[in-house]
Amino acid sequence: MAVRLPSTHPADAPLRVLAPARTLPASSVLAAALPLLFLHVDYQPGFHVHAGPASAHVVLSDLAVLAVALSALAAGLRHGFAPLRAGTLVWAAGAVFLADVAAGSVYPRLWTADYAVGTHAVTAGKFAEYGLLALSVPLLVRARRDLALLLGVLAAWSVAATVVGLAQIFGADICEAWPAGRRQPSFLGHHDFASLSGAALGAALVALALRPVWRPPAAPLAVAGLSGAAGLVLSGSSAGAIGLAAGAGALVLAARLRGWVDLRRAAAVAGVVGVVLGGVFVMRAGEINQFLRFVGLEKAKAEKKAVQSYVQRTLLAYIGWRIFEDNPIGGAGWQASSELATYGPYLPAARREFPSAPAQAFPSPAHPWGVQNAYVQALSDLGAVGLLTLLGLLASGLVVAGRAALRAPPDRAVPALGALVALLVAMGILSALGLVAGIPLDALLWLSLGLAVHAAGRTQRGLA
DSSP: OOOOOOOOOGGGSOHHHHSOSOOOOTHHHHHHHHHHHTSOGGGSOEEEEEETTEEEEEEHHHHHHHHHHHHHHHHHHHHOSGGGGGGHHHHHHHHHHHHHHHHHTTGGGGTOTTSOHHHHHHHHHHHHHTHHHHHHHHHHOOSHHHHHHHHHHHHHHHHHHHHHHHHHHTTOOOTTOOSTTSOOOTTTOHHHHHHHHHHHHHHHHHHHHTTTTOOOOHHHHHHHHHHHHHHHHHHTOHHHHHHHHHHHHHHHHHHHHTTOOOHHHHHHHHHHHHHHHHHHHHHTHHHHHHHHHHTTSSOOOOOOOOOOHHHHHHHHHHHHHHHHHHSTTTOSOTTGGGSHHHHGGGHHHHHHHOTTSOGGGSOOSSOOOOOOOHHHHHHHHHHHHHHHHHHHHHHHHHHHHHHHHHHSOHHHHHHHHHHHHHHHHHHHHTTTSOOOTTOHHHHHHHHHHHHHHHHHHHTSSOOO
16 A cells, blocks of 8 residues: 655645745835935936937836836736726826827927927927826825835935935035035935925825824824925925925815814914925025015125026026917927027027026026926927916816815825825926926826825725
């Protein structure tokens, strides 16, 4: 009689022994991508892909977006695409805006042979690429632990950025630091530094306002709040601070309408925002005084000519407006406002309008500054249609997030309020940065839109 001996081969071992005790959530891919999405392109390795006369520079953040999109697709195939249904308004507005951008990279060739269709089509594609983040958030963030993971990574990366900014302001010559004592870029750039810091501080303000009805772990949110507030001040981004103030106002108003915030907590939120606004004002006091002298509200005094940020932004917006006046419907073409052939004819008028501005403040082939205001650039590059489609996209996010914030139960309204604050921060910073492909501000914009859709979906279903 044959006797069957027990096998000791690993393949015959019980499954519970060989299987991992716990698998990583799909949202871990999005969490791992956050540091790359909020990192200046100069600090990312990359390579060029050539297609005829056009060339695309692919960096780690591009690969991170692709990884997030593929993970979201896998999650949708496995668990369903129902979370996307709540975002119909956002998806429609986003599709119209990105279609307008795509068209704007092609139709200028109809009237000028100098417009580089291949080059601008590449940047339009890269700009649209970040839109995949909005679609990915509702598919990857399906449980409270997913939100907690994203918040933890956001807080940690905000701390890292703020530490670098602090080192820079005290004289550390790292990451293209500005002179000691002045506003600093950290490892992102001034306004992108404000994007990250504003998102982190916004999450902390939501927790502060909703503390009576929502009690998350205090430590990570306190860290996010402190690092975000310090980072915003260090960045010196007045546009970011104004966006934060608008976001905090919307947060308090929505929470007050729901009966979730009393006057004491509203005052605490206002106090935090006031400190940030005051810190940014101190950081930018010299440039603000220069701008007041420029507009005649303060007595001018003799001083060495240097490029002043607010004056230069006004100058660039003037050129952008003049481009729009001559191209009111469809604009001069996507990114055309940065090309000499487009802005060159308006330089003489700009020099007459701004006679005290130094030469380096004006755009040139060596310094194609661009318009540096997304709303004016939408007009100059894409015309009135472009501005309407951009505003439509932003309005769709505000409507979806605001509706969820006013209707959802407390724990489900939290991400809606976070999306509302983050989106308003992004809208503020858009007034100081142009429509540029592949920068951290793009990530904040599309992630906040995706979070708004996620929050709207939570009003229609339970969440684990």
